[in-house]
Amino acid sequence: MQSQISELTSMIRIFEFMSYTFIMVVGFLFLSIIVMYISDVTQTSQAIRRNYPVVGRFRYFFEQMGEFFRQYFFAMDREEMPFNRAIRSWVYRAAKDLENTTAFGSTRDLKPENTILFVNTPFPTLSQDAKTSRDIVIGENCKKPYHTQNIFHISGMSYGAISKPAVRSLSLGAKMAGCWMNTGEGGLSAYHLEGGADLVFQIGTAKYGIRNENGEICKEKLEELGEQEQVKMFEIKLSQGAKPGKGGILPGNKVTKEIAEIRGIAMDSDSISPNRHPDIKSTKDLLDFIELVRSTTGKPVGFKAVVGDYNWFNELFEEIHLRGADSAPDFITIDSADGGTGAAPLSLMDYMGLPISESLPRVNDLICKHKLKDRIKLIASGKLITPAEVAWALCVGADFVVSARGFMFSLGCIQAMQCNKNTCPTGIATHKKNLQKGLHVRHKSVRVANYARNMEKELAVIAHACGVQEPRELNRKHARLVIKNGQSISLAEAYQSNKPNNEEI
Numbered sequence: 001m002q003s004q005i006s007e008l009t010s011m012i013r014i015f016e017f018m019s020y021t022f023i024m025v026v027g028f029l030f031l032s033i034i035v036m037y038i039s040d041v042t043q044t045s046q047a048i049r050r051n052y053p054v055v056g057r058f059r060y061f062f063e064q065m066g067e068f069f070r071q072y073f074f075a076m077d078r079e080e081m082p083f084n085r086a087i088r089s090w091v092y093r094a095a096k097d098l099e100n101t102t103a104f105g106s107t108r109d110l111k112p113e114n115t116i117l118f119v120n121t122p123f124p125t126l127s128q129d130a131k132t133s134r135d136i137v138i139g140e141n142c143k144k145p146y147h148t149q150n151i152f153h154i155s156g157m158s159y160g161a162i163s164k165p166a167v168r169s170l171s172l173g174a175k176m177a178g179c180w181m182n183t184g185e186g187g188l189s190a191y192h193l194e195g196g197a198d199l200v201f202q203i204g205t206a207k208y209g210i211r212n213e214n215g216e217i218c219k220e221k222l223e224e225l226g227e228q229e230q231v232k233m234f235e236i237k238l239s240q241g242a243k244p245g246k247g248g249i250l251p252g253n254k255v256t257k258e259i260a261e262i263r264g265i266a267m268d269s270d271s272i273s274p275n276r277h278p279d280i281k282s283t284k285d286l287l288d289f290i291e292l293v294r295s296t297t298g299k300p301v302g303f304k305a306v307v308g309d310y311n312w313f314n315e316l317f318e319e320i321h322l323r324g325a326d327s328a329p330d331f332i333t334i335d336s337a338d339g340g341t342g343a344a345p346l347s348l349m350d351y352m353g354l355p356i357s358e359s360l361p362r363v364n365d366l367i368c369k370h371k372l373k374d375r376i377k378l379i380a381s382g383k384l385i386t387p388a389e390v391a392w393a394l395c396v397g398a399d400f401v402v403s404a405r406g407f408m409f410s411l412g413c414i415q416a417m418q419c420n421k422n423t424c425p426t427g428i429a430t431h432k433k434n435l436q437k438g439l440h441v442r443h444k445s446v447r448v449a450n451y452a453r454n455m456e457k458e459l460a461v462i463a464h465a466c467g468v469q470e471p472r473e474l475n476r477k478h479a480r481l482v483i484k485n486g487q488s489i490s491l492a493e494a495y496q497s498n499k500p501n502n503e504e505i
Contacts, residue, residue, distance in 0.1 A: 044440030047412045047426040051438035059414075080415075082338065082383070088409055090386055094454035095410035095447035114357070115482040116392050119490075121467030130460060131470040136399060138233065138377050139300025139330035146232040146300050148198070151471060152390060152455045153179040154448075155381050155402035156202045156237070156304075158186025160250050160259040160271065161419070165439040166411055166428045171195030172441065173410075173448025182402065183209075185237055185273065186250070187262040193230055195445070200233045201225055202304070203293070206273035208263040216279070219296060226297025233330070234293050236286075236303040238276070241339015241382045244306040244353045249273075249341075253422050254431055283316050290329050302331030304381070306339070307359035308352075310366070317370035325375050332367075333402065334360050336382025340405045341419075356382045356393075361476075361495045364397025385409070387458035394459075394474045395491055410451035411444050 033054055040053035048056040086107060093100045110117065132149060139145045154174055159167045161184060174181040174197035181197045183189075185204025192199055203210065203217075210221040225231055250259075250271035260267040280286050286303065294301040307313075320328045336356035341349075360380050367373050380398040384390050385406030393401050405413070412426045424430040427439035459471040466478040476491035483489055 044443045047428075047438030047440075048414065049438075050440075051425060051427065051435050082340075083385070083405070083409070083415060087386055088415065091406055091409040091451060094458075095451040097450040097454065100454070100458075111482065111486055113482055113484055115488075116388065117480045117482065117488055118388070118391065118462060118466055119478050119480060120465045123467060125464040125467060125469055127464075129469060130464060133456070133470050133472055136377065136472075138302075139294075141326055142294060142300050142330065143298030144232075144300075146198075148178075148180065150177070150179045150452070150456065151394070151400055151459060152452055153400060153402045154181040154407050154452075155404040156182040156184035156200075156235070157404050157408075158184030158208075158250070159189040159191060159262065160186045160254055160256075162408075162429050163424075163427055163431060163436050163439065164191055165436050165441050165444070166408075167191040168194055168441045169411055169439065169444035170407060170448055171197045172445035173407075173452070174198070176445065176449035177452035179452050180232065182235065186259070187264075188225065188228070188231070189258075189262050193228075196230065198232045199228075199230050200235050201231050202235045202237050204237045204273050205275070205277050206263075206265075206271075208265070208271075208273075211264050213264075217292075222293065222296050226299060231297075231299070233300045233302070234297060235331075235333060236277070236280075236289065236293070236301065238280075238286075238303050238305040239335070239353075240304070240341060241306055241335035241337060241353065244308065244337075244348065249420075251420060251422065256431055283312070283319050286316070287319060287323065287327050287329075291327060294330075300330035302329040302333060302377075302379075304333035304335060306335045306337060306353040307363060308354060310362060313363060313366045314370075317366065317372060320372065321370065325372065328372060328375050331377040331379055331399075332363070333379040333381050334363055339382040356380060356384070360393060360398060361396040361491075365495070368397075387455060387462055390455065391459055391462045391471065391474060392479060394471055395476055395479045396495070399472075407448060407451065410447050411439065412447075 036057065037053045040049040040056065043050060046056070048059055050056075090100060109115070133151055135147055135149050137145050137147050154170055157166075157170070167189065168191045170181055171192055172195035175195045179197075180200055181192065182200040183192050183202050185202050185206070185208055187209025188199070188201060201209070207215060207217050210218055210225060212218040252270045255265070255267055255269065255271050257267050263271060265271055277289070280289055290301045290303070334356060336359070337353035338355055360378075364378055367376055367378065377399040378397055379400045379402055380393040381402045383405070384393055384401050385403050390401045408428055411428050413428055414426060416425050418424050419429040422430050422432060424435060427436040430436065463469070463471040463474055466474060468474060468478070476495065479491045480488035481491055481494040483494075
């Protein structure tokens with residue numbers, strides 16, 4: 001009997017120990033979750049953890065584990081679209097100002113046709129011989145020309161398409177980095193001005209921000225914009241990469257009272273721009289409109305377009321020669337068929353327009369052919385978010401490169417593909433306050449600046465490896481294009497067969 005009691009006592013003690021241990025483990029886990037929750041909601045560096053405390057940590061855990069398991073279960077670095085893991089990782093690291101070296105060799109396949117390879121020299125430029133990017137003047141014949149050294153700038157993203165903290169972060173970051181920021185077609189907000197950055201005001205087909213009650217341009221509002229010191233240039237948007245032939249689309253659930261007032265439209269209804277400027281019906285109308293904006297504001301004016309019909313550029317440049325070089329746009333922004341947007345019909349996104357890999361060099365050749373290269377600056381836009389892509393654009397004739405999605409990644413975009421649903425988990429493309437809280441302006445603005453600075457830095461690395469002193473000295477002999485047989489030819493040779501002529505391109 002005594003032994004049975006002793007056994008029972010021992011079992012009770014074991015159960016008590018197990019119970020206490022279980023309670024302690026559960027308590028520890030509960031306490032850990034509380035600590036992680038508090039840590040996540042108070043930190044400001046990662047929007048996903050701030051918006052989705054504790055649960056959001058799994059994203060970073062799985063991302064890290066993916067490096068070890070992806071060869072067994074997951075896609076490789078370069079198989080995702082529209083931006084693969086390797087490209088996004090470069091931007092993230094550049095934005096965080098982390099070391100951007102990698103080990104064990106390139107994962108990029110160098111054999112496919114149309115792959116770009118840069119030509120290194122046996123005698124690279126020494127750091128003491130390097131130069132900073134030279135100052136470029138846009139609109140030198142304007143009353144108020146614009147000067148800038150930077151090559152890489154922020155492309156058009158409207159307040160409305162992106163959130164208030166996103167606009168504020170971009171504005172502050174652009175000021176720190178010394179690059180310009182394009183307002184997008186949604187008008188000028190106080191948040192664009194807040195950071196003190198140089199601004200390019202984009203005039204969309206709906207004339208948001210400078211329209212009257214009938215949707216026509218209001219000259220008085222245009223004059224007021226011209227007096228804004230931070231507004232340095234004006235860009236007339238003829239078409240956009242992801243949707244040429246279609247106007248901007250902002251769903252009604254993203255049209256707040258403030259956005260409606262800035263744009264000059266009704267609240268809570270879809271904000272849909274016309275598919276072209278109603279008052280620009282021809283090349284002559286375009287040049288007239290450019291002159292109207294330039295004479296009213298005294299500042300450089302250009303236009304943005306996706307290339308479809310090359311011969312239209314011949315018509316444009318011939319009309320410029322008839323009127324005189326002063327009638328030319330001060331810059332032309334070429335967007336790519338694979339450009340980005342928050343909302344577009346798939347039929348246009350997948351099938352309309354030409355990619356910048358074809359259109360940019362040809363438009364540059366047309367500008368040179370018509371002897372307007374010194375008069376018109378060429379800006380490249382559309383999916384160019386890494387140093388190699390930007391360097392390619394410089395090689396084929398671009399004076400500047402602008403990016404929207406690259407800077408979205410610098411803000412923390414995870415390519416969730418919810419830009420049109422007002423449910424962006426990182427707070428970038430949503431007006432939901434509970435999601436916007438994850439986007440900390442002070443921290444994100446630093447990442448914007450880091451990305452722009454590291455882009456300029458690595459452009460110089462490529463330029464020096466090619467033997468020139470600064471990136472704007474790159475030309476077509478400094479890069480090669482892989483052709484069908486797996487061999488490569490110089491870009492100068494590759495585009496020679498595409499030399500423009502007056503008949504057909």
